[in-house]
Amino acid sequence: MTENGDAPPLVQLENVNKHFGALHVLKNINLTVSRGEVLVVIGPSGGGKSTLCRTINRLETINEGKIIFDGQVLPEEGKALARLRSEVGMVFQSFNLFAHKTIRENVTLGPMKVRGVPRAQADKRAMELLERVGIAAQANKYPAQLSGGQQQRVAIARALAMDPKLILFDEPTSALDPEMVQEVLDVMIGLARDGMTMVVVTHEMGFARRAANRVVFMADGQIVEENTPDEFFTNAQTDRARDFLSKILTH
Amino acid sequence: MDELIKYAPDLGLGFLENVKLSVVAAVASLILGTILVAMRVSPTPVLRAAGTFYVNVVRNTPLTLVLAFSALGLSDQLGLVFSETPLTNSFWVVAMGLSAYTAAFVCEALRAGVNTVPMGQAEAARAIGLTFTQSLTMIILPQAFRAVIAPLGSVMIAMIKNTTVATAGGFLADAAAVMKITFDTTGASIPIFLGVVVAFMVLTMPVGFFAGWLQRRLAVAR
Ligand SMILES: Nc1ncnc2c1ncn2[C@@H]1O[C@H](COP(=O)(O)OP(=O)(O)OP(=O)(O)O)[C@@H](O)[C@H]1O
Ligand SMILES: [Mg+2]
Numbered sequence: 001m002t003e004n005g006d007a008p009p010l011v012q013l014e015n016v017n018k019h020f021g022a023l024h025v026l027k028n029i030n031l032t033v034s035r036g037e038v039l040v041v042i043g044p045s046g047g048g049k050s051t052l053c054r055t056i057n058r059l060e061t062i063n064e065g066k067i068i069f070d071g072q073v074l075p076e077e078g079k080a081l082a083r084l085r086s087e088v089g090m091v092f093q094s095f096n097l098f099a100h101k102t103i104r105e106n107v108t109l110g111p112m113k114v115r116g117v118p119r120a121q122a123d124k125r126a127m128e129l130l131e132r133v134g135i136a137a138q139a140n141k142y143p144a145q146l147s148g149g150q151q152q153r154v155a156i157a158r159a160l161a162m163d164p165k166l167i168l169f170d171e172p173t174s175a176l177d178p179e180m181v182q183e184v185l186d187v188m189i190g191l192a193r194d195g196m197t198m199v200v201v202t203h204e205m206g207f208a209r210r211a212a213n214r215v216v217f218m219a220d221g222q223i224v225e226e227n228t229p230d231e232f233f234t235n236a237q238t239d240r241a242r243d244f245l246s247k248i249l250t251h
Numbered sequence: 252m253d254e255l256i257k258y259a260p261d262l263g264l265g266f267l268e269n270v271k272l273s274v275v276a277a278v279a280s281l282i283l284g285t286i287l288v289a290m291r292v293s294p295t296p297v298l299r300a301a302g303t304f305y306v307n308v309v310r311n312t313p314l315t316l317v318l319a320f321s322a323l324g325l326s327d328q329l330g331l332v333f334s335e336t337p338l339t340n341s342f343w344v345v346a347m348g349l350s351a352y353t354a355a356f357v358c359e360a361l362r363a364g365v366n367t368v369p370m371g372q373a374e375a376a377r378a379i380g381l382t383f384t385q386s387l388t389m390i391i392l393p394q395a396f397r398a399v400i401a402p403l404g405s406v407m408i409a410m411i412k413n414t415t416v417a418t419a420g421g422f423l424a425d426a427a428a429v430m431k432i433t434f435d436t437t438g439a440s441i442p443i444f445l446g447v448v449v450a451f452m453v454l455t456m457p458v459g460f461f462a463g464w465l466q467r468r469l470a471v472a473r
Contacts, residue, residue: 057375080381088381096371099471100394110379113389144472155375162379 010035016065025051027221039112040208041201043218049201050250053168063144086114089167090236093175097143102137107161129157133187149180171202217241255442257397258433263427266450279350283396284357310355318420321348345420364395374384397469404462408455
């Protein structure tokens with residue numbers, strides 16, 4: 001699925017640079033994500049993975065370079081930016097479900113307010129999506145009443161409700177108790193199977209091996225290495241990557 | 252006690268004016284305060300600066316001066332007339348000044364509430380494509396409001412008591428003014444004084460209890 005003939009990539013980053021004050025967090029990043037591709041981003045803490053992810057829907061602005069999504073340079077602000085964001089789903093490490101809204105309302109809010117979908121239709125779709133992630137029975141509860149794994153699955157349903165062209169996942173399982181990690185990964189693997197384009201920051205090697213087309217290893221704001229999951233995990237090319245892998249493999 | 256009974260109808264009418272002022276100022280200050288807090292957290296520097304300027308000036312000006320300003324400055328000088336009837340006109344002048352003053356405190360209470368809403372809520376709202384205004388009105392402010400219902404109750408209690416300085420804006424028919432006029436004719440009377448105090452407590456105490464109850468009821472679980 002990676003090689004997609006002459007179809008243009010869905011996401012293209014060209015010479016992207018980003019500074020937080022004196023800190024140079026993204027250094028000359030060049031990266032493309034093809035339609036239907038699942039890209040895993042891995043690397044040590046502080047390497048710039050989250051920042052990279054967040055620049056793609058412009059939750060972080062960039063200082064230099066260009067980001068093209070679906071053939072268009074990212075809009076700077078306003079309505080056009082809101083429209084772009086509605087086409088890019090995002091799943092956060094800390095779920096960020098709307099705390100004052102029920103599970104169902106969390107899923108219907110975007111379609112109703114951003115797309116103008118009538119309530120009945122949005123409700124129906126929400127229930128289908130909640131069914132798909134296995135949370136339909138909790139539709140009328142509030143986020144705080146659900147476990148972390150359940151909340152994260154709702155967050156995925158909320159993203160899916162917008163029919164996004166791409167979903168960004170920033171360490172979706174890092175905040176979860178170990179026994180809940182798999183239920184979230186299973187939903188993600190299902191999405192990957194269905195052809196969703198995904199950029200996933202994660203250290204879950206099992207997920208990378210089963211679902212990813214490509215692994216990007218980031219450290220110190222740079223893309224150090226890029227490979228297929230099997231190649232990367234068994235035969236990393238750089239010392240930096242081998243060193244990192246030896247650390248995550250031992251615990 | 253006799254004088255309280257004797258003057259009760261007059262005082263009651265005066266007190267009714269305090270109640271009316273309170274209701275108008277509560278509604279208007281909550282609306283204006285919400286607009287001000289939206290300005291103060293907006294991404295537009297000009298709006299932010301204007302909101303900050305307003306709050307800092309109004310909040311630090313004694314209420315009597317704010318009321319005198321709305322009476323002398325706006326009403327007399329600029330010819331802002333709400334009604335041909337002087338008493339009705341001065342009622343609205345005072346209501347406007349009191350609302351403008353209270354709004355600054357409502358704004359600051361709400362802003363404290365905005366600070367209790369985690370960053371991730373706004374990010375998630377933006378990430379699904381809500382505009383700034385939508386994310387403010389649908390996600391941030393509803394949660395901010397629930398977090399500060401009790402402090403807003405205190406702001407409202409202060410506002411209700413502040414209706415007694417309505418005379419500073421030329422409104423001479425509220426309970427405090429009537430009480431003063433009564434004292435001028437009968438001499439100071441402890442029963443009348445206590446009667447007015449009790450009337451205000453009957454008004455303000457439920458506001459405090461209700462706000463506390465509502466805050467607990469509507470609290471957002473995280
Ligand atoms: N808003 C910010 N202001 C200043 N510095 C920031 C900000 N966000 C991130 N940084 C810094 O930028 C660097 C990259 O951060 P980023 O969160 O992208 O790393 P990461 O690879 O996602 O790390 P982790 O695995 O810990 O999540 C870090 O040094 C971080 O401290
Ligand atoms: Mg991160």
